[in-house]
Amino acid sequence: MLTLLPVLCLLSGASWAATLGGLGDTILGPDKLHDVANFSTFLLDQSTGMLFLGARDAILAVDTKKLNQPRKIVWDVPEEKRRSCVAKGKTEVDCNNYIRLLEFLGDGRIYVCGTYAFDPQCAFLELSSFTLEKAEDGGVKMETGKGKCPFEPSQHYTAVMAAGTLYTAATSNFLGTLFDISRATGAEQERIRTERSINWLSDPEFVSSAFIKQSADSNPTGDDDKIYFFFTEVAKEYDLYTKVKVPRVARVCKSDIGGMKTLQRRWTTFLKAQLVCEDKPSGQRYNVLTDVFTAQHTPGDPSSTHFYGVFTSQWEREELSAVCVFSLSDISKVMDGPFKELKKTCENWINPEPVPTPRPGQCLNNALKDEGFKSSLTLPDKVLTFVRDHPLMENSVTAAPLLVREGIRYTKLAVTQTGSRDQRRGAVLHLGTDRGELHRVAVVDQNATLLQEIPLFPSQEPVNNILLHQGWALVGSPLSLARVQAEGCALYPSCEVCARARGLGCVWSTEEEACRPTTAEPGPGDMVDNALKKCTIEGRCSPSIRELRVSLGLRLLLPCVQLSPRPCSWEHPPHRHTRQHHSDLEVTVTEDSLGKYICTCQEAGQGSRDPTPCRRAAYHLTLEAPSAGGTMATAGGRHVLAIYILFFILGLLFGLFLLYFVSHRRSIALQGHHLPDNSLSSEKGRDLLGSSATPQSPSSASLLSEGFRLTEKRNGTSNTNTTTTLLSNQGNGGHHGNSYSGTLIHSNPSNGHGNALYANCNTSNSGLKFTSEILAADLLDGRTGERERVRPEGVERESGEGDEVDEGLGDGLGDGIKGLEEELASFPMFKSPAPLAKCEESSI
Structure with missing residues (x-):
């Protein structure tokens, strides 16, 4: 027994840990x-808790209670069909089988439809064997899946199963x-389908x-299902001058089988x-519909159905989302109202008169x-002609x-009703x-509050995808x-x-x-404010x-945080x-911008829309x-850098003067000797030359970085630390980014090297850029100036070399030039090739 006790404790501990893990949130990745991707369709079996996912070339089944070890069915496209799809101009990625439809048939099977390389096909999945x-x-x-499933994976599409019959809205x-x-x-x-008319x-x-x-208890008129x-x-x-998008709701009746002559x-x-x-x-009007969730406020009562819609705006450039709710009773009133008609004589939309009987579209x-109308086949032609020409209603279904x-930008929506069945x-x-x-987001009366x-x-x-099941939200993405x-x-x-959830019955x-x-x-009063006072914090409308x-x-x-439509x-x-x-408010800090900033939003009052x-x-x-460690260190670093640059320029000028003096002495000593000019056309001489006779001026962003690269090449590694100090001091902006976490946004674009050279120091940047331009120009002149003084007369200039003739030199300078090249090669400045790119040679 003493031996078994530790084993039992370990087993009980493992079981307890598994239970706690099962109660927590779980995320399944690829x-x-x-490694199945492109999940687009969810289907949940409410009785067993099994979730079926339609993806690319596969169907998965996941137990929502355990959420592990998903089962997989592969349904892909044959290779020859895939090649045929690509040959028709489609991409290889789209020429797969994307499962877009999963619906229960009620006989132990699931109706499955996929794009199947732009040739939609449907199949039957046996639930018992999952095959x-x-x-x-x-x-x-x-x-064939034409009319049941879209051809393209990204096409908008919807479908619903009604008493074993599939109704779809898709491309055909x-x-x-x-x-x-x-x-x-x-x-x-x-x-049957819709008329091919705009x-x-x-x-x-x-x-x-x-x-x-329709329920039998609440349908005394015998109205049809819809x-x-x-x-x-x-x-x-x-x-208008542009295409205007509008959100629509359309309705058809379940027993509709078309007309006899008109609308066959x-x-x-x-x-x-x-x-x-x-x-x-x-x-502000939101005219693009993104998603709709259907909910019955009173279970079992179809008349209490409400449709929650996610909207955005066609006219807004930036992301914007709104949620509106429409009741089934409001939609029914509009469908029973007047029709809209375009009168061809004056091109104005008017209400047509008279409307034939029985009412079209009823x-x-x-x-x-x-009255003898047993089916839609017995409706008069005048009724069918009218409904063919007037499918649009005059009134709109409106909501705030x-x-x-x-x-x-919200993409999907699901709604959970709170409270008892009689009182929501x-x-x-x-x-x-x-x-x-x-x-x-909690919605109580006209107030919306962000909870999580x-x-x-x-x-x-x-x-x-979002599905709600037994207190859980099953959330899907294309990969997870x-x-x-x-x-x-x-x-x-x-x-x-x-x-903030007080209105939902929480305390x-x-x-x-x-x-x-x-x-x-x-x-009485604002329930949220009263509840906030008990938390020893300030109220919702009086933040600290x-x-x-x-x-x-x-x-x-x-x-x-703006959570009200105001x-x-x-x-x-x-x-x-x-x-x-x-x-939100973007602020650039100056001497005048210091002070208080207060954000006030308009919200709906208690029990009213005011x-x-x-x-x-x-x-x-x-x-x-x-x-001392921030601003002073930055200023000190800039002073030291300025001194380094000044000494570098002075040393460069002294070196140029020394080169000129040596070359001048050699030209005098060798004057009168004529040697062939073969050094300027050598590969060694070409490497020393610039890439163009008229080099293009680089951008202001690249001048600074290019100038410091030249400095490093010509002075070893002594200036490397100096360059790093400049970038860190300028890019990091001192220690200002830590003053307020999450509020510092990108100040200016970087210079392409991962360092923001223009952050929070506009005055200093202009001076540094100007210095860099001078530095780059001096170095280029120092590299090409000597070659101008050693070129013999009578030799034509080659375009790719960038050489010019110095009028004070004679023809017999070959030996002097060779000696000068050896001396130039001994200088550290000319040991490495110039950073400018070579250009193609051409003759003038």
Whole structure:
């Protein structure tokens, strides 16, 4: 027993550690996912917790409870088909099989569709064996995927399964120029699609789709089930100089099978309306739809369905994201409203009159069936003609933004409802960014509060899938998969963050030092401010002033968190050295820029949409005192460097004078002797010459670095430390970067050597650059000047050498020139080749 006791303790400890690891967040990278890439599709089995992932040439199955040992199916493209795809002008990367569709069929199989080298194909996956069905020849049993799956991996696409029938919105040709919303499976005579008309679809970018099934209890009229599609398209109702994008919602009815003569094999119930996500106080409209999440506020009640949409703006150059929510009842009201029509005579959009009966685009219900309209095949031609020419509704579905974030681009959205079934407290938005982050935002009434920003993946991996399952958020990128906790007050680790989630039913427990759920209703007034006061910190709209010690010339970015769809403004000293980036403020520190900086944002008041000012951030900039190790060391280093440069120039001038004196004495001694000129055409002489007779002036950024490279070559290594001192003192900007962590932004571009030569020292840089130009010019003259004094008369100048004739020399200087070359070669300055590049020889 004593021997077994330590073993049992070890086993129990291992089990406990595994349990704790299972409760934490988990991230699977490419090494854990069999090196499979380009994940684009998620499908979750709610009953078993098994997650299926569609990727490039493969399908993976991951158990969300364990999140380890994923199973893999390979479904790739034959090599000859891949070569044929490349021969048609497509890239090798795109000529793979990208799985874009995974949908349950309800009979123990999954319908799988892939691009299959620009020839979409579909197959059947057996859940019991996790294998693809085989054909008689032993290969994968496939059927055409045209109209069910896009041709290109990057094309926008959406699909939904409704009672075993697949409805898709995708491109329908190889070039990607034709777009269809269609019933893609089922009986052949019931496979219908949209009309090929720009009035129906105008260069759309499909985003999402949803199947809304009517419940028998809440459907006394016998209304038909509906499928909704969300997309962005080019508006034809706006006659402007540029293409205007608008977000749309389209609706079709499940029992629609097309018309008898008009609209044969086409939708007879296709209607679409514009979605307007607009902040009316500022007039900002967000017109590009990115993602849509469908949620029922009351489970089991389809009429309580709401659609949360992520929007951006076509007109904004910088990143911008907004979230708007639209109710199903508002969409139904617009679909039942007036139609929009373009009258050809005056080219103006007007409301057409009269509208035929039964109402065009109406779904079948008990009333229509009683009138004899058993199916869409029995509808009159005038009704079908009208709906063919008027698919667009006059009114728009409008909503105000719940959340606006500048400088961030959201890609995916999932929503968790909080509170009881009868009384919803609010919602938590799980937002994925294009930089691999997961943001959580609490929305209570009209107030939005940022709760968490979690970096999950590398910045180059955007979030492209978010699924919620049993309190977890399954987040995917093209290369990775993460599981993070999505529900519960335990998500918020500090008292301040827990206080911001007060509207979600969370309260901070001082005894447990943790955030716990509560059923107690918050008191009157601002619940967040009251909860913050218990954390012994200042309220949400009265932040403490942060003291920042800065230095002259430093550039700061003062952050101001903006979580309300209202503008933010800054109060700062009256000068012109600031620029606002979204809600943040960029400041260049000068003598006039010291003082207080206060950011105030307009937020929605309690229980109303009236904006109220709320102070979000406050800073006080003070000048940092100079220190002996910082500014004084920099100044001392500059003085020493200036002295070195001065002595170097004086020594260079003395050397040039000495060379001139020696050459002059030799020319006098050898005057009258005629020797052939064969030294200037030698390879040794060419190496000593410049690369051009008229060298181009280098840029100001390269003059400094080039000049110091010449200095190092001609003076050994004595000036290497001096050059390093200059770069470090100028590039690092002293110790100013440590005054405020996270706020120093790049001041100026570097000189191409990894050192910012122009950071925070504009006056000194100009002087240093001027000195370098003189230094470079002197060295070039010193290198080529001697050759001008030794060239004999009568010899033509060669273009590639850069030599000129000195009029004071005779013809017989061959021996003198050879001796001079030997003396020149003994000087350290000319031991190494010149750094200038050789140019091609040519004769003049």
